[in-house]
Amino acid sequence: MDIADTAQHEGPPSFAQAATLEFRGVWKRYPGSRDAALANLSLEVPAGDVCVLVGPSGCGKTTAMRLVNRMIDLSEGDILLGGESVLGREPDELRREIGYVIQQIGLFPHLTVAENIATVPRLLGWDRTRIAARSNDLLELIGMDPDEVSGRYPGQLSGGQRQRIGVARALAADPPLMLMDEPFGAIDPINRERLQDEFLRLQAQVRKTIVFVTHDIDEAIKMGDRIAVLRDGGRLAQYATPAELLARPADDFVARFVGADRALKRLALSTLAEIDLIALDPAGPGGREQIGRRTSVRDALSMILGGGGRPLTVVDEQDRAVGQVTLELIGRALADPSGAAGQPADVDELPDAQPAAAADPGRPAA
Amino acid sequence: MLAAVVIPNFGGGGATSCVQENRVFCFGWLRSNWRGVLEPALVQHVVLTVIAVVVGFGLAMALALAAYRHDWLERPIGTVSGVLYTIPSLALFEFLVPSLGLTRTNAEVALVSYTLLILFRNILTGLRGVPADVRDTARGMGMSARQSLLRVELPLALPTIMAGVRIATVTTISLATVAAYVCDQGLGAPIFTAINENVFKTELIAAGVLAIALALVADGLLVLVQRLLTPWARA
Numbered sequence: 001m002d003i004a005d006t007a008q009h010e011g012p013p014s015f016a017q018a019a020t021l022e023f024r025g026v027w028k029r030y031p032g033s034r035d036a037a038l039a040n041l042s043l044e045v046p047a048g049d050v051c052v053l054v055g056p057s058g059c060g061k062t063t064a065m066r067l068v069n070r071m072i073d074l075s076e077g078d079i080l081l082g083g084e085s086v087l088g089r090e091p092d093e094l095r096r097e098i099g100y101v102i103q104q105i106g107l108f109p110h111l112t113v114a115e116n117i118a119t120v121p122r123l124l125g126w127d128r129t130r131i132a133a134r135s136n137d138l139l140e141l142i143g144m145d146p147d148e149v150s151g152r153y154p155g156q157l158s159g160g161q162r163q164r165i166g167v168a169r170a171l172a173a174d175p176p177l178m179l180m181d182e183p184f185g186a187i188d189p190i191n192r193e194r195l196q197d198e199f200l201r202l203q204a205q206v207r208k209t210i211v212f213v214t215h216d217i218d219e220a221i222k223m224g225d226r227i228a229v230l231r232d233g234g235r236l237a238q239y240a241t242p243a244e245l246l247a248r249p250a251d252d253f254v255a256r257f258v259g260a261d262r263a264l265k266r267l268a269l270s271t272l273a274e275i276d277l278i279a280l281d282p283a284g285p286g287g288r289e290q291i292g293r294r295t296s297v298r299d300a301l302s303m304i305l306g307g308g309g310r311p312l313t314v315v316d317e318q319d320r321a322v323g324q325v326t327l328e329l330i331g332r333a334l335a336d337p338s339g340a341a342g343q344p345a346d347v348d349e350l351p352d353a354q355p356a357a358a359a360d361p362g363r364p365a366a
Numbered sequence: 367m368l369a370a371v372v373i374p375n376f377g378g379g380g381a382t383s384c385v386q387e388n389r390v391f392c393f394g395w396l397r398s399n400w401r402g403v404l405e406p407a408l409v410q411h412v413v414l415t416v417i418a419v420v421v422g423f424g425l426a427m428a429l430a431l432a433a434y435r436h437d438w439l440e441r442p443i444g445t446v447s448g449v450l451y452t453i454p455s456l457a458l459f460e461f462l463v464p465s466l467g468l469t470r471t472n473a474e475v476a477l478v479s480y481t482l483l484i485l486f487r488n489i490l491t492g493l494r495g496v497p498a499d500v501r502d503t504a505r506g507m508g509m510s511a512r513q514s515l516l517r518v519e520l521p522l523a524l525p526t527i528m529a530g531v532r533i534a535t536v537t538t539i540s541l542a543t544v545a546a547y548v549c550d551q552g553l554g555a556p557i558f559t560a561i562n563e564n565v566f567k568t569e570l571i572a573a574g575v576l577a578i579a580l581a582l583v584a585d586g587l588l589v590l591v592q593r594l595l596t597p598w599a600r601a
Contacts, residue, residue, distance in 0.1 A: 071506055096508030106503030110521045110598040120507050153598040169507075179506075 018047040018209040019082035019176035026077035028063055037063045038234035048207040052224035060234030061213045065179050069098045096120050099170030099178035103185040105162050107154040114150040120173040138168040160191045181213045217258055229254050243269055267298035272314050275333045277323025288313045301330050392568040411552035414542045417474055419535050422481030430489035447483040455541050459548045473545035481534040488530025492523025528592040532585055539581040553577045
């Protein structure tokens with residue numbers, strides 16, 4: 001570890017460029033079953049994006065994910081990773097290049113945290129020093145103290161810690177693509193939200209292409225840059241950004257799946273900072289309730305309703321009033337599909353990310 | 367006394383009055399016959415046991431791995447090893463005499479066949495007990511079937527496998543005393559001698575206690591080995 005602590009790994013661990021992922025007319029039929037598990041799935045995930053596969057159970061979302069690293073073999077069509085067909089790859093080698101996290105995490109109980117993280121690097125034949133340095137860097141990245149947890153066994157960790165180690169392990173060999181099957185599914189709601197936030201922060205740093213499977217539409221909206229809604233029979237119902245999905249569900253199925261409160265969900269995607277506020281009326285009544293501009297529009301609506309419909313004064317980080325928000329304004333933001341509520345939520349989720357870095361997944365490693 | 371007439375040569379040189387009268391236990395006999403009788407018998411017993419358990423483990427491992435890969439093999443292998451297990455030991459030793467003679471091979475074949483059922487069952491149960499999610503991630507992270515088996519599945523099956531090895535070892539130590547019937551080796555040899563010599567109690571008890579002590583020590587050592595091999599199990 002001493003040798004590793006040289007100039008070469010100062011600062012955050014480096015991550016290679018993400019890869020695009022493309023499903024091309026993919027079918028999966030299981031022998032003995034008349035209906036396809038996945039029917040003609042075509043979609044493209046841009047490099048560095050989180051694509052959430054969501055849908056009711058049995059819709060083929062996990063099947064679709066497992067076709068990518070060939071845990072299951074597809075029946076028809078092709079899947080391209082970085083422009084190259086996965087079918088031409090030796091499955092074991094392919095899988096070492098794709099991060100893999102499942103709901104139960106699947107940490108190896110007989111190996112320490114450091115040994116778990118070292119799994120793929122060892123398979124790839126990295127030398128000890130490099131593996132140890134990488135493991136330390138990753139533990140620091142997920143906010144854990146390497147000296148404290150490296151030697152522990154998974155049985156000595158909490159569920160949330162295990163989940164984070166699972167993600168660190170999947171990132172160990174710096175894969176251009178990560179597959180995550182309900183990675184927060186087994187975590188209690190409070191910790192789940194914290195881990196989701198943490199994961200989004202991490203993703204802002206590592207910018208991997210991610211296929212994320214969930215049955216929870218709220219999680220899909222929160223985590224996804226793009227959401228693929230699948231329906232029974234493995235058919236793609238809609239593939240869109242969260243805002244688009246909420247504003248313009250493709251059909252009744254999607255509308256029902258995203259929920260009757262989809263307008264509210266849309267409001268949750270943007271903050272007051274992103275909508276055109278009404279100018280303050282200097283002559284207007286004072287003493288109104290104030291609200292920070294980083295608050296989501298949904299929470300602002302809730303506050304307005306709770307206050308009997310009175311407008312709120314929006315303040316910036318220095319508590320300076322920058323405008324006001326009214327019920328009518330929120331209504332207009334919803335009605336205008338090109339308006340703020342139709343924009344992606346990145347700015348809201350990643351207040352600290354440098355815009356240039358966040359917008360360019362292909363940025364060279366620092 | 368009648369006994370004095372029937373017992374011609376109790377344990378060779380150390381014929382004291384204690385031995386003559388066949389009292390419950392004669393330490394004098396033990397002292398003078400440790401080197402010549404008991405120690406070699408104990409060593410032979412250990413050899414008989416180790417060979418049987420090692421060979422049995424190798425066979426059972428091969429069979430269990432085959433049944434782990436191909437489910438349909440479990441039933442035939444389980445049935446055959448189960449039938450072997452039910453054969454009375456004395457009958458099996460005797461049954462093998464025509465083909466293998468009064469040899470250690472005969473004894474080992476019988477002892478090995480008794481270990482098979484326990485070891486086969488425990489190895490297979492241990493492997494099948496590896497959580498599905500752990501196997502799934504091993505494969506999903508790019509381990510070959512062989513790497514997954516060696517690095518993940520077998521290590522995780524170890525507690526169950528070791529439990530089988532412990533039972534098999536203790537059982538074999540006990541059964542190996544009967545093996546003296548066909549090969550005149552191990553702690554069974556002095557026991558048979560004692561029985562033939564009008565149930566000479568000292569020799570019978572000494573050999574019997576040694577067999578029990580051996581079983582306890584072997585079991586204790588195996589527990590220790592298991593602890594060393596599975597530090598994670600205490601986590």
